[in-house]
Amino acid sequence: AIQLTQSPSSLSASLGDRVTITCRASQGISSALAWYQQKPGKAPKLLLYDASSLQSGVPSRFSGSGSGTDFTLTISSLQPEDFATYYCQQFNNFPITFGQGTRLEIK
Amino acid sequence: QVTLRESGPALVKPTQTLTLTCTFSGFSLSTSGMCVSWIRQPPGKALEWLALIDWDDDKYYSTSLKTRLSISKDTSKNQVVLTMTNMDPVDTASYYCARGARDVWVRAPTNFDSWGQGTLVTVSS
Numbered sequence: 754a755i756q757l758t759q760s761p762s763s764l765s766a767s768l769g770d771r772v773t774i775t776c777r778a779s780q781g782i783s784s785a786l787a788w789y790q791q792k793p794g795k796a797p798k799l800l801l802y803d804a805s806s807l808q809s810g811v812p813s814r815f816s817g818s819g820s821g822t823d824f825t826l827t828i829s830s831l832q833p834e835d836f837a838t839y840y841c842q843q844f845n846n847f848p849i850t851f852g853q854g855t856r857l858e859i860k
Numbered sequence: 861q862v863t864l865r866e867s868g869p870a871l872v873k874p875t876q877t878l879t880l881t882c883t884f885s886g887f888s889l890s891t892s893g894m895c896v897s898w899i900r901q902p903p904g905k906a907l908e909w910l911a912l913i914d915w916d917d918d919k920y921y922s923t924s925l926k927t928r929l930s931i932s933k934d935t936s937k938n939q940v941v942l943t944m945t946n947m948d949p950v951d952t953a954s955y956y957c958a959r960g961a962r963d964v965w966v967r968a969p970t971n972f973d974s975w976g977q978g979t980l981v982t983v984s985s
Contacts, residue, residue: 754923787971789907796956796975797907808973840907844969847920849897849909 755779755843759852765860770831774855776824776841785845788817788826791854792837800839801826831857862886864896864957864976871982872947878981882940882957886974889915889935895960896940897972898931900953908953912969913940914962920969947983954978 756779766772776786784804789797799808801817804824814829828835836859841852868880880898887894895914901907911931912920921929930943940957956978960970 785968791907796958796978797972798975799971799973802971802973842907842909842971844971847912847969848923849912849969851899851907851909853906 754848755782755846755850757841757843757850757852759839759841759855761855762853763856763858765858766831767860768831768833772828772831772857774826774839774857776819776826776852778822778824778843781821782843782845784820785843786817786819786824787842787844788815789840789842790835790837791840797840862959862974864959864974866955866957866976866979868955868979868981870980871984873985874948874983876947878942878944878947878951880942880944880955880957880979880981882942882976884938884940884957884959884976887959888938889913889933889940891915892964893961895962895970896933897958897960898940898942899956899958899972900951901956901978902950902953905953910944910955911942912960918967949983952981952983954980 758777786804788801791797805817816827839855864884897912898910913931928945933940958972958975960972962970
């Protein structure tokens with residue numbers, strides 16, 4: 754199975770900060786990567802798919818890049834509602850796998 | 861509007877079989893490309909994909925759990941059912957169903973654009 758490693762595992766940042774989260778795949782997955790946001794007690798929400806395509810309704814401060822094995826999620830200017838846990842997911846091969854998550858906290 | 865809702869027991873005993881139902885609306889699993897997956901999340905831990913069934917009744921399972929899992933669909937009822945045998949306390953988790961759309965030619969896996977609220981299943985005697 755393809756392993757996804759996210760870094761950092763946790764991150765403290767302030768409102769207005771620019772934040773980058775990385776996701777590294779154990780083998781090449783082309784652009785078959787999605788990013789999700791999850792808040793406590795809630796289901797994950799799709800933010801980006803195909804590595805860089807913004808899901809409808811998601812603010813443009815979220816962006817994604819990368820292909821092959823290295824991917825990034827960037828939030829250009831943190832808003833209060835962005836403090837959550839973020840997961841990457843690969844859909845290049847079965848079994849589908851998720852990263853271990855990055856918890857974004859308020860500094 | 862796409863909605864999904866998970867239902868099933870909140871508590872199961874070790875060695876029992878868990879049966880979860882995902883009831884959805886806003887799409888049909890008879891439409892080419894549509895699929896539904898089950899994903900779980902132990903308390904405080906990461907997401908883990910379990911199984912997927914698509915419009916063509918193709919089924920895929922987690923490598924580590926495939927001997928214990930079975931996924932099926934009832935297109936007329938807009939439902940997907942997951943069974944997991946031989947439940948253990950480590951299977952305690954929130955279980956989610958989610959919708960995806962597969963490329964009908966490539967048939968690669970997919971991401972999930974709509975999720976149910978999840979149902980917490982506790983395994984304890």
